[in-house]
Amino acid sequence: MEITLGLRPSDIWLAKVAEQFGTVPQSQHEFNYSKGSFFFKLYSLLIEPDKVAVVLGDIFWDAPLNTLRKSIESNDYWVLSFILSDEPHNCFLMNNNTRHQIKARKSTIFYSSKMAADTVWPVNKRSRFVTISFQRDWICEKLGVNAESTDNSPLISMLNSENGVYFHGVPLFERLVSFDTLFTDTRPLSWLLSVEAQCYELIVDFIGQLATFQSNATDHKFSHKDMKRVMEVESRYFPATCMLPSLEFLAGEANMSLSKFKKCFRHIYGAAPYEYHLNLKLDIARRLLLQNKWTIAEIANQLGYTSIASFNKVFKKKYNMNPTTLINEHSSQMLFTIKDPDND
Incomplete structure (x- = not known):
């Protein structure tokens, strides 16, 4: 079973996913489809229209399942994804010139909207993910950088590239927030505000670490x-x-x-x-x-x-x-x- 997910932030994002299951979402922000003890859950939070969206996913499925994010042929949007699975998941990042494969229980994946991302989930095991999709100009504005700059800083090089780049585990994510906190069954009114604040912090923290990651990789000669x-x-x-x-x-x-x-x-x-x-x-x-x-x-x-x-x-x-x-x-x-x- 293949489910196509969107790349651009959208207030009809969950409706398009629910349509593939032959149903409709519970609300603009929540979609929950179950089959016996198995489930496919999504929660979407649009932080800024057409600019920033957060999606929380919780999957426990009884058959082969993959989620596909198709390329939109531009790098105007970027996706930061944190995944935690009980058994390894496979993620394939692809464009015309590049193909990466990541297989892990914990992963952090950062890629442009010009890349197609196909994630294959383990069967009969739980997987949870947090994806933050943001417009490139938005993140540049928030961080005070010029994406059109001619300097060779790791951040500018990254945002001008077309290739997905993946980093290690989820230590950055876990330092700021736990999966258990975000995927709690009890959601007080403050939960939405908490998710939004934590995701802002995750974006800034992650982008701020890009130079450190690339420097460390060069210093230790880790290809x-x-x-x-x-x-x-x-x-x-x-x-x-x-x-x-x-x-x-x-x-x-x-x-x-x-x-x-x-x-x-x-x-x-x-x-x-x-x-x-x-x-x-x-x-x-x-x-x-x-x-x-x-x-x-x-x-x-x-x-x-x-x-x-x-x-x-x-x-x-x-x-x-x-x-x-x-x-x-x-x-x-x-x-x-x-x-x-x-x-x-």
Whole structure:
């Protein structure tokens, strides 16, 4: 199944998506299509007409599914996309002269509207994404730069190019906001304002880091081919439920020296391999604990811990509380909401 998505910010964007499902959106901003326990959810926020739009996507589908953003034959618009999947997703960025393929569970993708972007989602696994589409002149105005300048700064070169450029993981995104915060089931009135403010910050923060990214890549001599090999290794060997092989083995799979592999991995994912793998485990553990469907022992065992004590220790170090405290605090918040709906 292929769903075509828009590139230009539009107030009828969700209606065009819903039409492909043979239905209509719940509102101008929300589309939710379900099939049994499976779903395709989109939430669209038009920040400025024809200039800036944010789309939150939540997918859990039972058959092969891809979303396609077709080229509009110009680089007047740019898309900044953050994706988090339970299993690796594939994204293909294409134009007449260039083709990139990214395969990862976490990815940040930045590309012009002259590129076609085709994302293939994992089957029977949840994927969430945030895409921010903005007009090139708008972002230049906000950042105080001239897109027609003849200087060779990384930002100007980027905005004048036609090729998609992808960067590492989602550390920039996660530093500012979590997926769980944006994809909450309870949305107070302040949620919309919060999403808008956070996305403004994401755009400015990301664009401001372009020069740093390109400088680091040059300093360490990390080519796109180097980064692609490391991302392929991450995709194959870093599932949270698996034991991580030795770094020497992983470096060999990436066809790199150990030193270069560690530096390139940190450049892409913002953490050392073992730290990154541990964070994957603990992020999943936290989500499972909040669902309150399994015991702490079952979750610890599923993630490869031989004892509850060792699991409790690493969990508390990351979240500053043990699993039991997290469950109790979450349960208390739920009870408060039920007992006090009028905020008395």
